[in-house]
Amino acid sequence: MSVTAARGFLAxxxxxxxxxxxxxxxxxxxxxxxSRAAAGVFTSNRVQAAPVRWSRRALADGRxxxxxxxxxxxxxxxxxxGAGDTRTMAxxxxxxxxxxxxxxxxxxxxxxxxxxxxxRVTAGIATAADQLSPEGGEDAAVAxxxxxxxxxxxxxxxxxxxxxxxxxxAGMLAPGLATMLVVLTTDADAGAEVLDAxxxxxxxxxxxxxxxxxxxxxxxxxxxxxxxxxxxxxxPTRFTAAVHAVCQDLARQLVADAEGASKExxxxxxxxxxxxxxxxxxxxxxxxxxxxxxxxxxDPNWGRVLSAIGTTSAVFDPDLLDVAINGxxxxxxxxxxxxxxxxxxxxxxxxxTVDLRSGDSRAVVWTNDLTAEYVHENSAYSS
Amino acid sequence: MSVTAARGFLAxxxxxxxxxxxxxxxxxxxxxxxSRAAAGVFTSNRVQAAPVRWSRRALADGRxxxxxxxxxxxxxxxxxxGAGDTRTMAxxxxxxxxxxxxxxxxxxxxxxxxxxxxxRVTAGIATAADQLSPEGGEDAAVAxxxxxxxxxxxxxxxxxxxxxxxxxxAGMLAPGLATMLVVLTTDADAGAEVLDAxxxxxxxxxxxxxxxxxxxxxxxxxxxxxxxxxxxxxxPTRFTAAVHAVCQDLARQLVADAEGASKExxxxxxxxxxxxxxxxxxxxxxxxxxxxxxxxxxDPNWGRVLSAIGTTSAVFDPDLLDVAINGxxxxxxxxxxxxxxxxxxxxxxxxxTVDLRSGDSRAVVWTNDLTAEYVHENSAYSS
Numbered sequence: 194m195s196v197t198a199a200r201g202f203l204a205x206x207x208x209x210x211x212x213x214x215x216x217x218x219x220x221x222x223x224x225x226x227x228s229r230a231a232a233g234v235f236t237s238n239r240v241q242a243a244p245v246r247w248s249r250r251a252l253a254d255g256r257x258x259x260x261x262x263x264x265x266x267x268x269x270x271x272x273x274x275g276a277g278d279t280r281t282m283a284x285x286x287x288x289x290x291x292x293x294x295x296x297x298x299x300x301x302x303x304x305x306x307x308x309x310x311x312x313r314v315t316a317g318i319a320t321a322a323d324q325l326s327p328e329g330g331e332d333a334a335v336a337x338x339x340x341x342x343x344x345x346x347x348x349x350x351x352x353x354x355x356x357x358x359x360x361x362x363a364g365m366l367a368p369g370l371a372t373m374l375v376v377l378t379t380d381a382d383a384g385a386e387v388l389d390a391x392x393x394x395x396x397x398x399x400x401x402x403x404x405x406x407x408x409x410x411x412x413x414x415x416x417x418x419x420x421x422x423x424x425x426x427x428x429p430t431r432f433t434a435a436v437h438a439v440c441q442d443l444a445r446q447l448v449a450d451a452e453g454a455s456k457e458x459x460x461x462x463x464x465x466x467x468x469x470x471x472x473x474x475x476x477x478x479x480x481x482x483x484x485x486x487x488x489x490x491x492d493p494n495w496g497r498v499l500s501a502i503g504t505t506s507a508v509f510d511p512d513l514l515d516v517a518i519n520g521x522x523x524x525x526x527x528x529x530x531x532x533x534x535x536x537x538x539x540x541x542x543x544x545x546t547v548d549l550r551s552g553d554s555r556a557v558v559w560t561n562d563l564t565a566e567y568v569h570e571n572s573a574y575s576s
Numbered sequence: 577m578s579v580t581a582a583r584g585f586l587a588x589x590x591x592x593x594x595x596x597x598x599x600x601x602x603x604x605x606x607x608x609x610x611s612r613a614a615a616g617v618f619t620s621n622r623v624q625a626a627p628v629r630w631s632r633r634a635l636a637d638g639r640x641x642x643x644x645x646x647x648x649x650x651x652x653x654x655x656x657x658g659a660g661d662t663r664t665m666a667x668x669x670x671x672x673x674x675x676x677x678x679x680x681x682x683x684x685x686x687x688x689x690x691x692x693x694x695x696r697v698t699a700g701i702a703t704a705a706d707q708l709s710p711e712g713g714e715d716a717a718v719a720x721x722x723x724x725x726x727x728x729x730x731x732x733x734x735x736x737x738x739x740x741x742x743x744x745x746a747g748m749l750a751p752g753l754a755t756m757l758v759v760l761t762t763d764a765d766a767g768a769e770v771l772d773a774x775x776x777x778x779x780x781x782x783x784x785x786x787x788x789x790x791x792x793x794x795x796x797x798x799x800x801x802x803x804x805x806x807x808x809x810x811x812p813t814r815f816t817a818a819v820h821a822v823c824q825d826l827a828r829q830l831v832a833d834a835e836g837a838s839k840e841x842x843x844x845x846x847x848x849x850x851x852x853x854x855x856x857x858x859x860x861x862x863x864x865x866x867x868x869x870x871x872x873x874x875d876p877n878w879g880r881v882l883s884a885i886g887t888t889s890a891v892f893d894p895d896l897l898d899v900a901i902n903g904x905x906x907x908x909x910x911x912x913x914x915x916x917x918x919x920x921x922x923x924x925x926x927x928x929t930v931d932l933r934s935g936d937s938r939a940v941v942w943t944n945d946l947t948a949e950y951v952h953e954n955s956a957y958s959s
Contacts, residue, residue, distance in 0.1 A: 240886030240894045240910070270882050272895070272911030305879025306912050409887045411879075482865070482946075483954050490955025496688025496794075499653050503623030504792045511623045512655070527623070528655030529689050563865075565948035571866050572873025 195330025195346035198357030199380040201225050201420025204329035206336030209317025211265030211303075211310060217336035218265045219317040222376055223290055223325055224258050228421030231257035232388035233298070234396045236413035242269030243279040244299040245412055251283070251298050255385025257418055258296035260376055261286040261318060262337050264361065266303040266310075269411040278309050285315045289322035300374045300414050302339055302361060334359035337374055340570065342450055347442035349435040353425040354381035356435045360443040373400065373447065375415040377439060381432060382421035391433040392417045399440040402472070402558045403448055404479040415440075448559045453566030456488055459544045459559055466552035470507035474547060475558030477501045485563035488545075491538035495524040498545060508551040515548040578713030578729035581740030582763040584608050584803025587712035589719030592700025594648030594686075594693060600719035601648040602700040605759055606673055606708055607641050611804030614640035615771035616681070617779045619796035625652030626662040627682040628795055634666070634681050638768025640801055641679035643759055644669040644701060645720050647744070649686040649693075652794040661692050668698045672705035683757045683797050685722055685744060717742035720757055723953065725833055730825035732818040736808040737764035739818045743826040756783065756830065758798040760822060764815060765804035774816040775800045782823040785855070785941045786831055787862040798823075831942045836949030839871055842927045842942055849935035853890035857930060858941030860884045868946035871928075874921035878907040881928060891934045898931040 197204050203223045211218040224231075233252045235245050251257060261282050268275045283297040301309070324332075334344040341361050348357040362373030377392075396415055417436065427435075448457050460478045465471035478484065481501040487494035495516045502514060516524035521536045523529070561567075580587050586606045594601040607614075616635045618628050634640060644665050651658045666680040684692070707715075717727040721744050731740040745756030760775075779798055800819065810818075831840050843861045848854035861867065864884040870877035878899045885897060899907035904919045906912070944950075 238883060238886035239888075239892075240882045240897075267879075270879055270907065270911050272909060275911070305877075305883065306907070308912075409883065411883050411886065482950075486951050486954035489951065492955065494688075496650075496653055499623045500621060500688065500792065500794050503621035503794060505622075509622075514623075524653065524689070526655060528653050528658070529691075563951055565951050567865075568869050568872065568946055568948045568951060571869035572875065 194348045194357055195334045195359045196222050196357055196376050196378045197327050197330035198348040199355045199378045199420060201380050201422030202378045203325040203327055204333040205321045205324040205326060206329065206332030207317060207321045207324060209320060210313040211263055218263055219321050220262045220333035220336040221286065221321040221325060222260045222333060224418045224420050226420055228382060228419050229256045229258050229296065230383060230385045230388055230419045231255060232385060232392045232417045234392060234415045236410055238409045238411050240270065240411050242267055242301060242412040243271060243275040244268055244301045245414060247279045247283060248298040248300065248414060251295055256296060257298050257416065258292045259286055259290055260298045260300060260416060262300040262374060263314060264302050264337050264339050266301060266307055267305050267412050268301040268309055269305040271306065271308050274308060278311055281311060282314060282318065285318045289319055298416055302337065302374055302412055305411060330357065330359065337361040340452055345443055345446040347439045349438040351381065351427055351431055351435050354379060354423040354427055356439050358439050358443060360447060362447045373410060373413045375443060377417040377436065379419050380421065380423040381419055381427040382423065382425060383419050383427055383432060387429055387432065388417050388419055391436040394433050395437040395440040399437065399444040403444050404476055404558055404560050448561060451561040452570045453564045454561035455564055456562035457542050458488060458561060459557055461544060461557050462547045462549065463555045464548040464550045464552060465554040466508035468554045468556055470549065471554050471556035472558065473505045474502055474507050474549065475556050477505050478545060478547065479558045479560035482563055488538065488543055489562035489564050493518040493523055493533045493536035493538060498547065499524065499527065502547060507549060509549040513550045515550065517546040519544055577731045577740055578717045578742045579605050579740055579759050579761045580710050580713035581731040582738045582761045582803060584763050584805030585761045586708040586710055587716040588704045588707040588709060589712065589715030590700060590704045590707060592703065593696040594646055601646055602704050603645040603716035603719040604669065604704040604708060605643045605716060607801045607803050609803055611765060611802050612639045612641050612679065613766060613768045613771055613802045614638060615768060615775045615800045617775060617798045619793055621792045621794050623653065623794050625650055625684060625795040626654060626658040627651055627684045628797060630662045630666065631681040631683065631797060634678050639679060640681050640799065641675045642669055642673055643681045643683060643799060645683040645757060646697060647685050647720050647722050649684060649690055650688050650795050651684040651692055652688040654689065654691050657691060661694055664694060665697060665701065668701045672702055681799055685720065685757055685795055688794060713740065713742065720744040723835055728826055728829040730822045732821040734764065734810055734814055734818050737762060737806040737810055739822050741822045741826060743830060745830045756793060756796045758826060760800040760819065762802050763804065763806040764802055764810040765806065765808060766802050766810055766815060770812055770815065771800050771802055774819040777816050778820040778823040782820065782827040785939065786827050787859055787941055787943050831944060834944040835953045836947045837944035838947055839945035840925050841871060841944060842940055844927060844940050845930045845932065846938045847931040847933045847935060848937040849891035851937045851939055853932065854937050854939035855941065856888045857885055857890050857932065858939050860888050861928060861930065862941045862943035865946055871921065871926055872945035872947050876901040876906055876916045876919040876921060881930065882907065882910065885930060890932060892932040896933045898933065900929040902927055
């Protein structure tokens, strides 16, 4: 399924030796058209990897014909040499697929600051091009894995059209390996503006609300390519809903697979004066290391939630804050509420609800617990 | 030495049964004058513990005669009942020491959201008052410990006057127990305005630059009390320098004793367009969990430094960033510099230097590594 669920797309995933492990590490996605419309969202980190800089330019005209992706190296902070490597990847891909290099987006993921083994990459692109197939979506999804324990794909069906996609990442903002990469495809006949509007709306409330460890990557990229092969012009509302559904599904898979995590935590903020307030409070709670440790230990430590809320600029009265953990209102009016013993934290999924009692807006942010395994994975990786 | 190094002060520290362990948990500091001038700095968290709210009001006139401190409970998020408990602590202290309650500051530290056992606290205040002594500074410093592995004191001598102090906290912004508490005393004859100016300048570049885990407490309090007992009016510059020296000493002790830490990390930002830029970058680097894990694993992962810099609004060009780890410039011009193998991270102290190459301003932020022990201590504490 994955990126080849929609008609008009070919994909492949191969092992070309970028990873020392010999695991698959290079993927191609090619749009056979008739349309080449595309949209993209990139990391807001000001230190951006060479492939991010390249893909942003390639997308400037709202068109993409192919994406080449590699795991095993982020090609970030690699200077002019790294920029040249990205250009070479686009050019080789274009040559192998009879396209122009400026129609090819490039995505890389892995360790920052290390150049790619370009002889293997260019040879690998030829192999990947040979293996392009309408059934290649799964192979592509496997080839972009880094610390992911499973490959991640999702599909949503519309009225005669389909949206499918693949993602890699162990928590969006948790990239020990620097990156969340997502490629979405559709055979709907939608122009670049419709794609862009749908993608931005979907990302805003899905990938942008995942905050696994507060660390923003240099490589995060989400692309949406449309082939128009269904011949159907989608209703914009239904199309946006489908893109949102696929993004939501993939985002939850990222949280579920975050590095070293033992809990998936949903922070739901309600009663906010504005959605911005709700998101600010949600992020602050989701990033609080002390709370994340407490929830790891199955300790419903609501004091740490209040402590995190207090660092924000959101509208609230400290003496009118309510907090529920897994539905038990352990904090009422900014003080002790129902007995903490009533909270059962044994399940993997935990919900923390904050009622700011200042309005009608709400937002949800997803995160994970902080574990010794997280420390181990992220202290052992590059050595 | 501690808070009784300066003349005119009595102190005591006793075990009154707030802590189940039976360890000392209540301290008194009394200023015998002739002056009662004082200054204070409090947490900027908007969720503030009852003792913080009380002490802020008590200090409004620039005078304090005593401080009562307890460990074993933060009295934060405890509602109107908790506010009443703080008032009772001040009133009992005032009665035992022939003072007015509004001259008594209150500091509490420990778990958030739990009421104090007030029968034990009030009985304990009487015991502590009985034991007040000009040699009681060490006992007071011991009685305010929570997860601190050692009590923390420091002293600086001026021209005929002395500044001394005590601190508790396992990293300023790392309070598993919600709090850094600091009480400084001096026998210099300085008015409230001089004290306030000296304290704010000292705190700004010491306690405010310690960022152990990015979590801001509901109880953080730094107080400076002057007895004037030396009869010497200090030179303001020398006085500020002495207060700064004591704060710096205590701040370093906090970092050295942060929960579960195995490394003390100094993030030095130079070449910044402004001090604010330097602090923003320093904090962002100091709060990056991925970097803190890498340094724990003695991995000079400079890519994570750049990733953290990129999330700030500071003035810099991503292609003109230099980063040194323990003096080795592993990143030059935003890309790989000297070989990472040259970096020796075996010592407990690590320095990360960031050169933004955008100006002449600089700042230092101190933090710790992120360890499995931090996770353990903070997931096990309140359960």
